[in-house]
Amino acid sequence: MSLTGFDAQFVDLRDYIFKITEWIWEGRGIDLIRDYYAEDCPVKTPGGAFSGVEGVIRGTLETLQEFPDRSLLGEDVIDSEDAPGTYYSSHRIFSHMTHAGEGAFGAPTGMRAGVMTIADCLCRENRIVDEWLVRDQAGLARQLGHSPAALGEALAAKAALPDAEALVERWRGPEGDLDIDALGPVAVRYRDLWQHARLERLRDGYDRAIDAKVPGARTLRGHDDLERFWFGYKGAFPAGQFRIHHWIDREDAGEPRRVALRWSLSTTHQGGGVFGPASGAPVVLLGITHAELRGDTVVREWHQLDEIAIHAQIAQHRQQKV
Structure with missing residues (x-):
């Protein structure tokens, strides 16, 4: 699949998704997020949602603070061109990581974990313009010694969830x-x-x-x-x-x-x-x-x-x- 409106260095959408993921996360090119995400890109997960590239940068830095050695092993990209120049990717990732910093999962435990994520991205003109993401948070919690039910109670107590x-x-x-x-x-x-x-x-x-x-x-x-x-x-x-x-x-x-x-x-x-x-x-x-x-x-x-x-x-x- 050739990519209309994307840099010539990307062979197809699979190549685009794999490369920018590696450059941003494992290559520590955090500032590249501004190049490859639309300024007002919405990011939605089952646990929350926000809009804007600065939120993507903030979330990336917070994750790396907690899991500084996180790898992102791209297993597959299932993609389609839904309209001329408008592409969808569904990107499956497996990550190894060590819980080495403070963050959403509390004080660092030094434990090693492996977790899967799937992200759906709507892509246009060399940028991600919309994203839906699900990470196996319960699997990560269990590997770090936490109860998913207790973390769910804490999330509910922190802020009202949408209807x-x-x-x-x-x-x-x-x-x-x-x-x-x-x-x-x-x-x-x-x-x-x-x-x-x-x-x-x-x-x-x-x-x-x-x-x-x-x-x-x-x-x-x-x-x-x-x-x-x-x-x-x-x-x-x-x-x-x-x-x-x-x-x-x-x-x-x-x-x-x-x-x-x-x-x-x-x-x-x-x-x-x-x-x-x-x-x-x-x-x-x-x-x-x-x-x-x-x-x-x-x-x-x-x-x-x-x-x-x-x-x-x-x-x-x-x-x-x-």
Whole structure:
């Protein structure tokens, strides 16, 4: 994919994303953020949102203060050109890091951790102009000896969280909510799983040797592991409204079929699952998923959700009831 409006040094969008990520983070070219992010770029995560390149710089410096040796190993970029000169990337990163400084995770522990992140970026004219990002905060917390539930309670106590519709709106892009039926059987299967708890879709839609990475820095292998993960989530959130806000479906020569979807689930904490006793809290799951497929069968999958942000929504509801 040639890049209209981008510097000639970038071969394609994958090359652009990998290179600027390495230059900024591992090359310590923090000031390059001003070159490669639009001045008013919004950055949205399940736990918060802000606009402006100076906020991106501040967040980068705060992360490096806490994890100065953080590496960013680019695993994949699933990308599309949605309009002439307007590109989407869904960028999956694995980071090794040592907790060596004060920050969001408290006093330095010296512990080594590994965490996955997926970032969706809307790119135009050599810059990132919009970004949605999910990091496995719960997996990082557990590796550093923290409870995701306790960190969620602290986040809820720190500031009021937006209501459910505002959280969904945070995750929408210019496309709004896509027509899931028009996207095909794989998208429909995700809706069947998240919205309708049709867990029989796991065994007929996933390879027996499925390799899946899920929140909490966990790896699942095979149908039994996969079902246990889904039982935990659907026990907590048995029903809801599933929306897909962006969808990329690629088949490139020599590579498996790859899909990337940014999605939300508006639901209610109705059961005992993995998020504690039922609270009745309105909850919005904000996720990004990558999958590799053989035909319509998922062979490898990466679900990114911020479980600390989910715990925070439940904690805020409980605090309001008290």
